[in-house]
Amino acid sequence: MKKILYISYDGLTDPLGQSQILPYITGVCKKNEEFYFHIISFEKKERFTQNQRLIQNNISNYNISWHPLPYTKSPPVLSTLKDLLALKIHAKKLHKKEKFAIVHCRSYIPALIGLFLKKKYGVQFIFDMRGFWADERVDGELWNLKNPLYKFIYTFFKQKEKEYLQHADMVISLTHNAKKEMLTWDIPNLHEKKINVIPCAVDFNLFNPDNFSIEDKIRLKQELNIPKDTIILTYLGSIGTWYLLDDMLIFFRMFKAKYPNSIFLFLTNENKERILKKAKHFSIEENNLIIKYVNRNNVPHFLSVSNLGVFFIKPCFSKKASFPVKLGEFLAMKIPIVTNNIGDNMHILQNFKEKYIINNFNEMEFKNKIDDIKFNLPLTLSDELKNYLSLESGIEKYYSIYQSIDK
Numbered sequence: 380m381k382k383i384l385y386i387s388y389d390g391l392t393d394p395l396g397q398s399q400i401l402p403y404i405t406g407v408c409k410k411n412e413e414f415y416f417h418i419i420s421f422e423k424k425e426r427f428t429q430n431q432r433l434i435q436n437n438i439s440n441y442n443i444s445w446h447p448l449p450y451t452k453s454p455p456v457l458s459t460l461k462d463l464l465a466l467k468i469h470a471k472k473l474h475k476k477e478k479f480a481i482v483h484c485r486s487y488i489p490a491l492i493g494l495f496l497k498k499k500y501g502v503q504f505i506f507d508m509r510g511f512w513a514d515e516r517v518d519g520e521l522w523n524l525k526n527p528l529y530k531f532i533y534t535f536f537k538q539k540e541k542e543y544l545q546h547a548d549m550v551i552s553l554t555h556n557a558k559k560e561m562l563t564w565d566i567p568n569l570h571e572k573k574i575n576v577i578p579c580a581v582d583f584n585l586f587n588p589d590n591f592s593i594e595d596k597i598r599l600k601q602e603l604n605i606p607k608d609t610i611i612l613t614y615l616g617s618i619g620t621w622y623l624l625d626d627m628l629i630f631f632r633m634f635k636a637k638y639p640n641s642i643f644l645f646l647t648n649e650n651k652e653r654i655l656k657k658a659k660h661f662s663i664e665e666n667n668l669i670i671k672y673v674n675r676n677n678v679p680h681f682l683s684v685s686n687l688g689v690f691f692i693k694p695c696f697s698k699k700a701s702f703p704v705k706l707g708e709f710l711a712m713k714i715p716i717v718t719n720n721i722g723d724n725m726h727i728l729q730n731f732k733e734k735y736i737i738n739n740f741n742e743m744e745f746k747n748k749i750d751d752i753k754f755n756l757p758l759t760l761s762d763e764l765k766n767y768l769s770l771e772s773g774i775e776k777y778y779s780i781y782q783s784i785d786k
Contacts (some may be wrong), residue, residue, distance in 0.1 A: 380442075382415050383781065384470065384479040384496075386489035388421040388462075390450065392430035394648075397675050399579055400485070401437060406774030408441040411732060412686035414781065417473055419489075421450035421462060428726040446473070451489055456528065464706035466492055473502060481505060481781060487512040487536055492544045495544055503784045506547035511557065513537050516696035541566055548784045550574045551712065554723040557700035575780060578723065579704045580773035583765065585676070586711035591683040603669060610641040610754070611745040613685040613714070614680065615705040618649045621698070626740045628661045630689065630717070633745050635667065643689075645658065645670040646681055682712040685752055691737060692721045707768045717748060727768075733758050 385404060389395050395760055404416050422431075427447065438445060444584050448465055451458040455605075470492045473479075483505040484493035490506050497504035513536035516522040522529035544550060544566045550573055565609045587778045600607065614633055617623050631643045645654060653672045663750075673681055688709035692698055698721045706727065715733035718724060719740075728734040735748045766772050 380415050380477045381413055381481070381781075382417065382477050382501075382666075383481045384477075384481060385416055385418045385483045385485070386470065386483040387420045387491060388450075388488045389420065389485065390426060391418065391420045391434045391447070392422050392426040394675055395704070396420065397430075397434075398582075400751050401434070402580070402582060402770055403774055403777050404443060405438065405441050407768065408443065410774070412442060415444075417444045417446060417477060417479070419446045419448060419466060419469060421466075422447045423450050433473065435636060439611060440777065456532070461523055463481065463488060463491065467495065470496065474502070483507060485509060487539065487543070491539065494539070494542060494546060497548075501633065503548045504546060505542045505549045505551065505780065505784070507551040508543070508557075508700070509553060510700040511540075511697040513540060514695075515701075518693065518695040518697045521620060543568045547722050551780070552576050552700065553702035554700055555726060556723055560699055561619065573624055575776060577773055577776045578702045578727075580705060580770040581707035581711045581768050582770045583711055586682070586708050587680045588679075588683055588712050591680060593756050595680065598775070605642065605669075605684070606640070608640055608643050610638050610686045610715070611644050611684055612641060612687045612689050613644045613682065614689055615646045615682070615708065616648060616690075616703070619699075621693050623693055623740065624654065624657055625661070626691050627689055628658055628663060629742070629759075630691075630737075630745050631667075631750075632661055632663055633742065634749050635663075637749055641667075643668050644681070644685065646678060649670045655697075669767070678708070679712060682708065682714060685712070687752065688714045688716045688718075690716075690718050692719060694719060694721060698722055710760060710764070710768065713760065715752065715754075715758070717752075727734065727764070731760070753774045 383734055387396065387400055391401060407414055408416065436443065446469060448469065451461055474496060479502050481503045482493045484490040484498045485507045486509045493504045493506065496502040505579065513533050517524060517533060522533055524530045537621060544561065545568050551575055555576050558576055561569065561574060562571060606609065612634065614627060635641050645668065647670065654670055658665065689707055690703060692703065701722045706724065710731065717735045717737065719737045735751055737744060737748060
């Protein structure tokens with residue numbers, strides 16, 4: 380039995396845990412029963428209460444043991460140090476008992492423990508970076524470098540980033556753009572074959588427009604009180620610090636001026652009042668918005684009635700390494716997309732005809748793109764792109780990495 384310790388600061392009960400962690404691990408378990416995973420994750424109290432049983436049921440038939448730890452949010456910095464200490468104690472205790480062959484670390488904070496296990500015990504270390512995290516904190520204005528504390532933390536993690544990349548047995552990047560960037564950094568022992576690009580995968584069985592009949596769509600529109608001929612723009616996921624809510628609302632206001640029979644549907648767990656306050660600021664009436672949180676399994680049904688996917692991401696250095704989960708899910712549902720050129724967006728969308736790339740966030744650019752948009756065209760997804768984004772492809776890539784470094 381080959382034992383793997385998987386560490387995530389995101390919770391398995393989070394939406395990302397259910398879409399971008401568990402499907403890969405259970406998929407690898409199906410491929411090889413010789414692998415046994417121990418997962419340490421940090422769980423938010425409310426989501427853990429709601430979804431603990433769901434996760435336990437999902438992993439019950441696999442070689443997976445789950446070790447949930449409580450996530451603490453405040454006070455800033457100190458809470459993270461507390462979580463990190465709990466993680467180190469738990470990981471050391473587990474390793475002494477299980478003797479892990481591999482530690483797979485999802486992002487920078489778990490990688491601190493992965494690097495420790497690598498150096499102290501010789502455990503094979505996978506740095507699954509998920510993005511340029513320290514730069515994201517600065518670009519997202521969460522860390523103000525004028526504050527000496529945040530300047531210290533940023534410098535610390537940038538140094539650790541180099542160590543992760545140097546000492547990891549394998550590195551996983553979400554984008555080719557980030558891989559290209561990292562190879563310019565002149566880091567010892569970092570080379571092209573060591574960096575594996577695995578984008579956020581899509582479950583094409585779940586996100587399949589053919590799963591929904593015309594009657595299903597009519598019924599959902601009736602439940603949402605949406606008139607039959609309405610054009611539905613959709614934003615999917617959290618907004619956080621990266622997604623440009625102001626610009627998306629301005630785009631919608633201009634779109635509605637041309638298409639009065641349109642609404643903006645937000646499928647998000649974001650605070651509803653925040654969105655409504657912004658909309659009011661841009662003279663958008665509340666009845667032109669629908670803001671709902673739906674669980675992952677219901678997202679495809681809501682996307683099935685959508686006519687246009689909209690998401691704008693703050694253009695900055697750190698976003699070279701980002702791959703929005705929503706990109707693949709819109710594509711899988713064959714929904715035309717309006718977005719900007721971030722990460723691998725252009726690489727992914729180059730052969731997808733129904734995309735409209737925003738190069739400048741101004742009204743002239745928005746007007747030109749709105750004039751270009753065509754609806755009711757047959758949308759196609761190439762087999763090559765579908766394979767690149769598929770969950771099966773992602774599972775195969777992770778499986779190959781586990782096989783290749785555990786010799």
